[in-house]
Amino acid sequence: VRLVQTGAYLGALGELTIEDGRVVASRRLDKLPCRGGKCGAVEVAERELLARVDAWLGVKLAESTLTLCRDGGRPGVYGETNLGDFVTDATYWYVNAHEPGGCDVALCNYAGVRADAAPGPFTLRQANEIAPFGNGICVLEVTGAQLRDALEWGARKAPGYVGGFLHCAGLKYAIETVRPSTVAQVDARWTGGPTNDVYRVTDIEVYDRAV
Numbered sequence: 001v002r003l004v005q006t007g008a009y010l011g012a013l014g015e016l017t018i019e020d021g022r023v024v025a026s027r028r029l030d031k032l033p034c035r036g037g038k039c040g041a042v043e044v045a046e047r048e049l050l051a052r053v054d055a056w057l058g059v060k061l062a063e064s065t066l067t068l069c070r071d072g073g074r075p076g077v078y079g080e081t082n083l084g085d086f087v088t089d090a091t092y093w094y095v096n097a098h099e100p101g102g103c104d105v106a107l108c109n110y111a112g113v114r115a116d117a118a119p120g121p122f123t124l125r126q127a128n129e130i131a132p133f134g135n136g137i138c139v140l141e142v143t144g145a146q147l148r149d150a151l152e153w154g155a156r157k158a159p160g161y162v163g164g165f166l167h168c169a170g171l172k173y174a175i176e177t178v179r180p181s182t183v184a185q186v187d188a189r190w191t192g193g194p195t196n197d198v199y200r201v202t203d204i205e206v207y208d209r210a211v
Contacts, residue, residue: 057125068117068130079159084113084167087130091137092169103139104206105147105170109154111163144204147171149183149193151201156181158200173204 017025068083092106115129142150154166155175179200184192193199204210 057123057128059124060121061124061127062122064117064119064122067119070113070116078110078161078165080167081110081113083116083130084108084110085169087113088167088169095137095139099139103170105168107150108167109163110161110165110167145193148199148201148204151204152181152193152199153183155200156183171204171206174202176200176202 014026014028016023066082068086069081070083071078071081088106088108091108092103095106096102112133113130114132115126117126117130151166151168151173154162154164156162158165158175158177177200179198181200182194182196182198184195
C-alpha cells in the first residue's frame with residue numbers, strides 16, 4: 001500500500017498516478033507559484049468574501065438600552081441572568097410565532113450563552129457571538145415530571161456553577177439551596193431525579209398553573 005501524506009492547510013501538494021485503480025507513482029510538487037505566501041487571486045477572493053460576511057453580520061436586528069451579561073454583572077455568582085433570559089425569551093417567541101402548535105415552555109442552558117452585549121445596535125454578529133453553535137431549536141413533548149427532573153439537574157449545584165443550569169420562559173420556579181442535591185448521575189451524566197425524592201426545585205408554575 002502506497003502512503004502519500006502532504007500535510008495540512010496546503011502546506012504541500014502532491015501528484016498521484018493511478019492506473020487500473022492502483023497508485024503506481026507519486027511525487028511532491030515543490031515548485032508552486034504561491035509557495036510561502038498567498039497568490040494575488042486568492043488574496044482578492046479572500047477580501048471579497050470577508051467583506052460580504054462582514055456586511056451580512058453587520059445587519060441591525062434591534063436596539064438595546066441595557067448591558068446584557070452572561071453573569072448578570074455578578075462575577076462568581078451563577079444563576080439567572082438578563083442575557084440568559086433574553087435568549088430563552090427569544091426562543092420562546094420564535095417557536096410560538098413560527099412553529100405549528102408553538103410551545104408552553106422554553107429552556108436554555110447557562111453555558112450555551114457565550115458573549116455579552118453592550119447597549120446600542122444589536123446586530124447579527126452579536127447574536128452569532130452570543131450563540132455561536134450550529135445546533136438549532138428542538139421542540140419536545142415532555143411530562144411535568146420530566147420537566148421537574150430537568151430543572152432539578154440544572155439546579156443541582158446552585159448557587160455554584162453548573163453549565164446545565166436552565167434559564168426558562170413560560171414558567172417560574174424556586175430553588176431551595178439549603179437542601180443537598182441527590183440527583184442520580186453516573187460519570188457526570190444525568191440518569192434521573194433525586195434519589196431521595198426530595199427536590200431542591202419547588203413551586204414550579206407554567207402559565208401560573210402548578211406542575
